[in-house]
Amino acid sequence: MVPMGNRMPGAQAKNAGPSRPKCDHCASFIPGRSEVWEDREHAGVPTAHFVLGRDGAVQKIEVLRAADSTAVRVFEYAGGHLVSEAQDTNGDGVLDRFERFDADGEVVMREEDLNGDGKIDVRSFFEKGKLVRREIIDPELLQGDAAHERGAPAH
Numbered sequence: 001m002v003p004m005g006n007r008m009p010g011a012q013a014k015n016a017g018p019s020r021p022k023c024d025h026c027a028s029f030i031p032g033r034s035e036v037w038e039d040r041e042h043a044g045v046p047t048a049h050f051v052l053g054r055d056g057a058v059q060k061i062e063v064l065r066a067a068d069s070t071a072v073r074v075f076e077y078a079g080g081h082l083v084s085e086a087q088d089t090n091g092d093g094v095l096d097r098f099e100r101f102d103a104d105g106e107v108v109m110r111e112e113d114l115n116g117d118g119k120i121d122v123r124s125f126f127e128k129g130k131l132v133r134r135e136i137i138d139p140e141l142l143q144g145d146a147a148h149e150r151g152a153p154a155h
């Protein structure tokens with residue numbers, strides 16, 4: 001005779017805690033959208049984050065700083081073309097330069113946070129790669145050293 005009522009599943013087996021994948025090269029797949037983290041610098045933490053679309057094409061790539069996983073560069077793609085790029089140009093952990101590109105890969109707009117407060121200060125518009133208009137958004141930049149071109153050679 002086999003006792004029928006003795007196979008009580010242990011309550012602990014169902015309560016093993018949250019399953020949090022801890023790995024240096026892991027992927028989580030969500031229907032229609034996939035995300036992949038990679039530890040490209042063998043830093044023990046992910047330093048690249050890929051977001052893939054339903055078709056498997058890359059939609060977004062984030063390059064992460066190993067020290068604190070903040071994004072230092074963010075690339076966004078649509079239809080296989082790079083449409084925007086954001087960058088932390090001075091390494092303070094805040095994205096401070098944002099560019100948008102046309103279908104030919106030419107920059108059409110660049111937004112810059114020059115004083116590192118996380119707000120855009122200057123917005124530049126381009127046509128066929130040439131600067132056509134520039135807006136100064138932060139009025140503080142008009143008082144004094146507004147003419148600082150980021151990336152321009154220092155004289």
Ligand SMILES: [Ca+2]
Pocket residue numbers: 112113114115116117118119120121138
């Ligand atoms: Ca700013």
